[in-house]
Every structure is written in C-alpha cells, then in structure tokens.
Amino acid sequence: MSERRIIRNISIGDLARYKLPVPGVLSILHRISGALMFLVLPLLLWLFDLSLRSELGFGHLRSLAANALVRLVLVGLAWALLHHLCAGVRYLTLDLDLGVERQAARRSAWIAFAVSGLLSAWAALAIFGVL
Amino acid sequence: MPIGPRRLVVGAHYGLRDWIVQRGTAVVLVIYLVLLAVMVAAARPIDYDAWASIFVPIGMKIATLIAFVSLAYHAWIGMRDIWMDYVRPTGIRLVLQLATILWLAGCLVWAVQILWKV
Numbered sequence: 001m002s003e004r005r006i007i008r009n010i011s012i013g014d015l016a017r018y019k020l021p022v023p024g025v026l027s028i029l030h031r032i033s034g035a036l037m038f039l040v041l042p043l044l045l046w047l048f049d050l051s052l053r054s055e056l057g058f059g060h061l062r063s064l065a066a067n068a069l070v071r072l073v074l075v076g077l078a079w080a081l082l083h084h085l086c087a088g089v090r091y092l093t094l095d096l097d098l099g100v101e102r103q104a105a106r107r108s109a110w111i112a113f114a115v116s117g118l119l120s121a122w123a124a125l126a127i128f129g130v131l
Numbered sequence: 132m133p134i135g136p137r138r139l140v141v142g143a144h145y146g147l148r149d150w151i152v153q154r155g156t157a158v159v160l161v162i163y164l165v166l167l168a169v170m171v172a173a174a175r176p177i178d179y180d181a182w183a184s185i186f187v188p189i190g191m192k193i194a195t196l197i198a199f200v201s202l203a204y205h206a207w208i209g210m211r212d213i214w215m216d217y218v219r220p221t222g223i224r225l226v227l228q229l230a231t232i233l234w235l236a237g238c239l240v241w242a243v244q245i246l247w248k249v
Contacts, residue, residue, distance in 0.1 A: 035213060038206045041238050049245045051182060058179035088157050
C-alpha cells in the first residue's frame with residue numbers, strides 16, 4: 001500500500017488539492033446531470049409539445065435545430081441524459097453487490113465514462129447532421 | 132440515532148421505500164427509452180407523420196405516461212436528496228422541496244395535455 005494522506009473534515013482550502021477518485025467524479029456528474037435535466041424539464045416538454053402539435057410546429061422545431069448554438073445545447077442535454085443513464089446502470093449493478101471492490105468499482109466507472117462518451121459523440125454527430 | 136435492532140418504531144420509512152422506488156423507476160425509464168429508441172429507429176426517416184403516429188396508439192400513450200410519472204417520482208427523490216445534502220436550514224429546505232413537488236406536478240399535467248392532443 002502506498003502512503004496516503006488522511007484527510008478528515010476538509011476545509012474549503014483543501015478542496016483544490018483533494019483528488020476525487022474516478023467513481024467520485026462519475027457520482028458528482030451523475031448528480032449534476034440529474035439536477036440539470038430537472039431544471040430544463042419544462043424546456044424539454046415545450047420541445048416535445050412543439051414536435052407533436054402540428055406539421056408546422058415540427059417544421060419550426062427543425063428550423064430551430066438548424067442553429068449551431070441550439071445544436072450545442074442539444075448535445076449538452078444528450079450528454080446529461082446518457083451520462084446519467086450509464087452511471088445509473090452502474091449503480092444498479094452495485095446495488096446487486098456486483099463489482100463493489102475498489103479495483104472493480106474504478107474499472108466500471110471508467111467503462112461508464114467510456115460508454116456514455118461514445119454514445120454522446122454519436123449523438124453529437126447525429127445532431128450536427130454528420131451521420 | 133438508534134438504528135439496527137435497537138431502532139425506534141416511529142412509523143417513519145427510514146428512506147427504504149424511496150430508495151427502492153428510485154431504483155424501480157430507473158428501470159422503468161431505461162425500458163421505456165429502449166422501447167422508444169426501437170420505435171423511432173423503425174419509423175425512420177422521421178418526419179412529422181412518422182413521429183406523431185408513434186404516440187397515437189393508446190398503449191404508447193399509457194407507456195409514455197407511466198414513464199413520465201416514473202420520471203417525476205425519480206426526480207423528486209433525487210432532488211430531495213440534493214436539498215437534504217446541501218441545504219441545512221429547515222425552512223429553506225422545505226420551501227425548496229415544496230417548489231420541487233409543484234415544479235414536477237406542473238410538468239406532469241403538461242405532459243398529459245401534450246400526449247392526449249396527438
């Protein structure tokens with residue numbers, strides 16, 4: 001075992017030097033992505049409404065989504081959903097007592113990052129019309 | 132706090148029910164997303180008619196509504212956890228929790244209205 005500095009009751013000043021392990025980063029991003037989707041829920045419902053309201057609304061949505069900035073926002077939301085989904089599936093497996101050991105948990109955190117990253121990249125290409 | 136064999140029986144749920152509901156609703160949402168992805172993939176190329184006709188059958192309306200209810204409950208538990216973790220003053224926390232419930236209830240009613248217009 002390598003020497004580890006024991007940090008208890010860390011103060012704000014310690015935060016900059018505190019290195020969060022990969023599962024910790026995954027976890028806080030899971031929380032942030034969840035809170036983000038909660039906040040933009042009315043926006044998503046508005047888009048859903050627009051898409052189903054009429055042929056005209058659907059076309060309006062199409063022209064909205066032609067804007068590069070809107071596309072960027074959509075990519076961000078796609079990432080939030082995919083990250084939340086992948087990290088969430090990992091939590092469900094942890095709840096089943098699978099991969100609870102430190103090494104296995106770190107590996108599965110990396111896998112969750114890799115899968116959600118790949119899916120997000122695919123979503124980004126689709127949103128920007130490359131695919 | 133007396134937990135384990137010495138726990139006080141106070142009629143509270145000790146968070147276990149919400150813990151399970153959060154997992155259950157998560158599974159519902161994964162299944163619904165896969166279902167929706169398959170239906171969208173099958174309906175390609177997606178124009179208005181193809182997209183709207185996905186949500187016309189009553190079965191899909193019910194499935195989507197169940198997904199929305201699951202989403203609201205799931206988000207409520209998650210946001211409640213966030214408020215409990217970061218907001219200590221009880222008054223502010225209760226206001227935020229009430230606002231969360233109203234926010235989600237409003238979204239749910241809107242979702243019903245959107246779905247049943249198609």
